[in-house]
Amino acid sequence: MFYRDGINATGIDRVIAGAGVAKASLYNNFASKDELIAAYLEAHLDRFVARLCELDTLTDPVERLARFFAGLARSAGEATFSGCPFANAAVEVRPDSPAHRVIERFYGELAGFFARALGAAPDDPAVTQLVVCYDGALSAARILRDPSCVAAAAALAQSILTARRARPVAPGATN
């Protein structure tokens, strides 16, 4: 519900009705809605990290990125697609909320994955470019309701990778 309808639009009463539990039970397991949001994001993060680990077993960086964006494109084509849960949540939660720390961890994992694929440091501009690709792909695909945004971003990501391999030193920000 948090993902589909948004966090603020989803009240606790609807959550417990959907889960089929009593309100006291929910508050026995989560101290507050903020904690529940953080747990919701953490569940997403766990699945995401597991998928990244699978992709890390591939030896070819081109295929890693290709499969990564292919997975995104598949998600973007589904009826339940509603963008990146972390980017969406970042708009709705406050920066000092526990959920925001999960969001930051997500972006750390994402940058780490891209850095490994590129053989670069996490703060390399090319890594940032790939993060921009990811974020823009899902945001645009959501708002425009057009999964082809993800395909366009995938092609862009591959061009970043090939540019990086052609001249692996400082390929970036001041061109």
Add this chain to the structure above:
Amino acid sequence: MFYRDGINATGIDRVIAGAGVAKASLYNNFASKDELIAAYLEAHLDRFVARLCELDTLTDPVERLARFFAGLARSAGEATFSGCPFANAAVEVRPDSPAHRVIERFYGELAGFFARALGAAPDDPAVTQLVVCYDGALSAARILRDPSCVAAAAALAQSILTARRARPVAPGATN
């Protein structure tokens, strides 16, 4: 306030207190909060379109994109920066709201600007890639609180432009 704190987090009472007007006055000028949100986005859209028109007077597409992203980078460096107001709003308003139509108009204008710069059709994959750059740049810059995301996106945008000029036919989605 809608921009800084988010739309759902900003109640009508705070709006009228900040504007120094009575509630009845606000509701004389705007039928509902939804209409107020749409007007808020429309004001942003007007300024944005005006800036795009200025940029369209430049003959060199490279400079158009460079100045466009330089403006974004300037915004991203300001303390009040909070991402793209349209992308943020898209997370908080419902798809059938009047605000959402303004958001769609914004993306139409954005794609039009990129299409003119590239000399391409608005549905060209390269145009979509530039939209992805824009969206990703502002989203990542906001969440990571790092304006360098915009600089990375700017470099990426220029590479899309040069790739397009090197081989102007079908540069995109299936690479």
Add this chain to the structure above:
DNA sequence: GTCTCACTATACAGGTCTGTCTAGTACGAT
């Protein structure tokens, strides 16, 4: 002067929100 119009301030209705509390129930361990 008088009418009109837009404003101000404020109370209020009706709803939703989060979070707490009470009261009762099922179940396993000892």
Add this chain to the structure above:
DNA sequence: ATCGTACTAGACAGACCTGTATAGTGAGAC
């Protein structure tokens, strides 16, 4: 059998939300 634990249903508090209604004020048109 009794205790502890976790659950259920649901009332409730207190705050906030949007939107409306009431009552009064000031300025310009004629």
